Amino acid sequence: MLSYLAALALGIGLALWVFPLDVLFPGAGQSWRPAGDAAQHMVAQRYLIADAWRWPPTVALNLNTQDGGLNTAFADSIPLLALLLKLMRGWLPEGFHGVGLFYGLAWVAQPVAAVFALRSAGETRLLPALGIALAAASMPAWIGRFGHAALCGHFLLLLGLGIYLRLVTRPGVALWLAAGLLQVAALLVHPYLAAMTLALLGAVPATRLLRGEAFIGPALAVAACLAAVAGVMAGFGYLGAQGDGGYGRFALNLLSPFWxxxxxxxxxxxxxxxxxxxxxxxxxxxxxxxxxLAALLVGLLLRPRFAWRRLGRHAGLALVLLGLTALAASFQVGFGPRIALDLGPPPAMLEQFRASGRFFWPVAYALLLAGMVLLARVRPVLCLAAGLLQFADATPLRAAIAEWAQARPGWSIDAPALRAEFATAGSLTLLPSWNCVLPPDAAGSHALTLEVLALAAERAVPASTMYVARWREPPRCQDPAQAAAPLAPGELRLILPAVQDTLLPLVSEGATRCRPMGPAPNGQLIGCR
Incomplete structure (x- = not known):
């Protein structure tokens, strides 16, 4: 218990040091704007929380109304947290969202989950627990994900490793139920995390098979967990979605773990x-x-036989981790600045894993756990030393995320004026639509669209468009037809500078119903009502 309390205190302290309270507990009317992917996630979550309950529960009909609503899971809204907040929306302040809160929860849970994984490996002493808590809270790939809230949920991977270790030694019905719940929870945080935790779970029957132990029951249990995830995916509308593809473009470079x-x-x-x-x-x-790296190297040098025996006892996990590494490296294997091996076009099914480099994360945590277990066999205080070394090494990364979290970028548009317009608007038609913004987007319409939507999301004004990472049908550009349609009662039609020359003349009665609504990058916003 003391190990968990120490890890919890570490996580709470780090979360409060890194993230200001107005990031953890935001509301409407802020004088600064969210930026980048965080703006996308926040907009989707605000609209989902404000919308009526329906099935699938992740769909918000008040967002992306041009295409009949949006499944906010495709905009990385962290549905697990968003749906919990939706249950409590009557007690939440106006414009509240949980994106910042999830950052804080992830930082609190990370060291606690690391202690769970270590104890699952049979190491229960305090000093090794402190060491792995410090090291897990200092993993560079985890801290470096600060631009994407959902993908900061690495504590789910540590829980997955811990559950694997418990299931291969002392399986039980309750533990298998916990494993199934973990897979569903990971899916509702981000599908990439679910794919990783499922891979770790699949190592249970593989390891038992290679040990010569009963494996059919565990294999059936894994199949049941997979069926549960597939059922949630079907029920929540995940199936059939597609993205831009590009497997191999965003892959693991073989030097990256050592660079x-x-x-x-x-x-x-x-x-x-x-x-x-x-x-x-x-x-x-x-x-x-x-x-x-120091923990792993010292442990291997001083306890090579023990390391070899433990590797043999977890051969199924080792094979799964090798597979994840190969998946992360992709079919175009990079080594430094060059492609060292080109295996040609990948199978079409792999195109769903565009950011394949992420699949190395479970491997990194498995290596951390192995290093700490080995050091603990030598001398427990060495685990603490390795954790402190890792913690110190990550100082620049913690400083970077703290600077990011404490930044207060100003609005590039007249936020007070637009808030006043949205207060009386029944709907927002935003032109250009996301579907119509093509690279290289020299006018910055993509960023400006998210900025406008961030303001509209404070009241969840029904909006015509939204940026999404995946979709069921290929995006269509219908801006000319939308611009030429008669203005509906209560509609605010907002036209960004990049398309005013082409779309503004199409607006019916535009000369009398359209006017400037404040400055914007590269021109003025024009609003029609």
Missing amino acids: PAGSLFSGWPWSPQLDATGHGGWEGYNWLGFGL
Whole structure:
């Protein structure tokens, strides 16, 4: 119990140090704007919380009304948390969303889940627990995900490792039920995390098979968990969605785990990351940290026979981790700035895993756990030393996320004026639609669209468009027809600078019903009512 309390205190302290209270508990009327992916997630979650209950429960009919509503899971709204907040919306302040709250919860849960994984491996002493809690809270690939809230849920991977370790030694009905709930929870945080936790769960029957133990029952239990996830995917409308594809563009570079970008001791900057594909190396960023590498190296040198025996006892997990590494590296294997191996076009089914570099995360946590278990066999205080080394090494990364969380970028549009317009608007038609914004987007319409929607989301004004990562049908551009349609009662039609020359002349009675609504990058916003 003391181990868990220490890890919990560490997580709470770090969360409160990194994230200001107005990030953890936001409301409407803020003088600063969310930016990047965080704006997308926040908009989707606000609209889902405000919308009526329906089936599928993740659909918001008041957003992306041009296409009949939006399944907010495709905008990374963290449905698990959003639906819980929706149950409590009568007690929440206006404009509340849980994106910042999820960051805080993830930072609290990360070290606690690491202690659970370590205890699942049979190590229950305090010093190793403190070491792994510090190290897990300092994993570079985890801290480096700060631009994407849902993908900060790495505590789910640590829980998955812990459940694997318990199931291969002392399985029980309650534990299998917990495993199934974990898979569903991971899905409702982010599908990538669910794919990883399912892979870890699949290692249970594989390990038991390779040990010569009964494995059919565990295999059937894994199949049942997979069926539960598939059922939730079907019921919540996940199935049939597609994205841009591009498997291999955002892959693991084989040098990335050993390339100390963002390390205090190397002095190398976090960005740019290693890139062999020409698409940036952020998704494949997987520096392991000097603390983890030291724990693993010292443990292997001082306890090689014990390490070999433990590897043999968990051969199924080792095979799964090798498979995840291969999936992360993709069919175009990068080594530093070059493609070292090109296996040709990948199978079409892999196109769903565009950001394949993420699949190395469970491998990194398994290596951390292995290093701590080995060090604990030598001397427990070495685990604490390795954790402190990892914690110190991640200092620049923690400083970067704290700076990001405490930044207060100003609105590039007249936020008070638009808030006044949205207060009386019955609906918002925003032009150009996301479907019509094509790269390279020199006028910045994509970012400006999210900024306008962030304001509209404070009251969840029904909006015509939204940026999504996946969709059921290929996006269609219908802006000319939308611009030419008669203005509906209560409609606010907002036209961004990039398309005013082409779309504004199409608006019926535009000369009398359209007017400037404040400055914007590259011009003025024009609103028609």
